[in-house]
Amino acid sequence: MKRKNWIIISVITLIIILVGTNVIRTLSKENPEVKTVTVGEREITGSIMIPGTLSLKEEKFIYLDPEKGKIAEILVKEGDKVEKGSALLRYDNxxxxxxxxxxxxxxxxxxxxxxxxxxxxxxxxxxxxxxxxxxxxxxxxxxxxxxxxxxxxxxxxxxxxxxxxxxxxxxxxxxxxELEVKSESSGSVITINSDALTTQSQNPIIHVGKINEFVVKGTISEYDSLKIKEKQSVTLKSDVIPDKTWKGAVESVSLLPEQANSVMGNEDQAVQYPIEVNLQDKKIEAKPGFKLIMEIETEKRKALAIQLEAVKQDGEIQFVYIVEDGKAVHKEVEMGTASGDFIEVKKGLNKGDSVIVNPSKNLENNMEVTVE
CATH class of the missing domain: 1.20.120 (Four Helix Bundle (Hemerythrin (Met), subunit A))
Incomplete structure (x- = not known):
């Protein structure tokens, strides 16, 4: 008899535990705690990232010209400072x-x-x-x-x-x-290649450039060429020097695309436009030839924005949850330019709306929520 009573008591206790657990889960499901942010205006900055190569801003290469005769004398040496019009070498004809x-x-x-x-x-x-x-x-x-x-x-x-x-x-x-070849710009004699004095060599004899003035050269797509303009701000980074960044500005965007060698069956290859970025920082640890990443600021404006982690995607539909009268309300939205941790709101939200940040997968439309 006692054993039977104990069994009944155990069953009743188990039922109470199960019911209690379900009640707690139900309450938790119906009234989860959420964190919200308020929709407000922020400064939105659009940017495009492209690779580039660090180069001297002004540099000239002097090649052997057999039609002028034989080189009689090289009139400079490596490291010499030269002005525009300075004689570099002389031919004998x-x-x-x-x-x-x-x-x-x-x-x-x-x-x-x-x-x-x-x-x-x-x-x-x-x-x-x-x-x-x-x-x-x-x-x-x-x-x-x-x-x-x-x-x-x-x-x-x-x-x-x-x-x-x-x-x-x-x-x-x-x-x-013309037998006396003169420098087309001021700068320094960077290298003199004596091996290039033969007609078989394709290397330059003299390399002249300004060693303290740099540009970054790269190419952009036809789509990006519509967004990138002269004087736009640029931030430059290098994988070789990860803890450094440098400032620059767009110097020029070519009106014409670069000439690419045509390849059979590849007539639809992407068109690329040369771009040059003027490096504003005079002291840079990188050397000519270094590969840099150029982050070009294409726009800066005020717009409604929310944190990126508040936006969810279902196929092609973007949506958020806002809190209205203690409930999570599903809202379809149209988002614009991402800027840092925030993204522009183009449609679907108003200034002052409380948007749930990083909503749970279990969150449903019109579910009661508690705001932290």
């Missing part, structure tokens, strides 16, 4: 020197020919005066007219020939002037 001498002889011969014709015209004037005394002015002029006309034609032809020789002289002098 025997053929040009020979052409210069031949041109000088041709010009001298042409002037002699001109002077000779002028003397003949003077002699003809004297001859005409003598004939006038013998046969009269009209008859004398008639006799020497054809000879005078021929001499005048010869004089014009000699003058044209002389001017052609003078033009040749200018061309030769210009070519001789």
């Amino acid at each position: 025997e053929q040009l020197q020979l052409e210069k001498k031949q041109n000088a002889l041709s010009l001298e011969s042409s002037y002699l020919r001109i002077n000779q014709i002028k003397n003949q015209l003077n002699d003809l004037e004297e001859k005409e005066e003598d004939l006038e005394k013998q046969i009269g002015e009209k008859e004398a002029e008639k006799q020497i007219e054809s000879e005078r006309n021929q001499l005048n034609i010869d004089l014009k032809m000699a003058d044209i020939e002389a001017r052609q020789i003078l033009l040749q002289k200018e061309t030769i002098e210009k070519k001789l002037g």
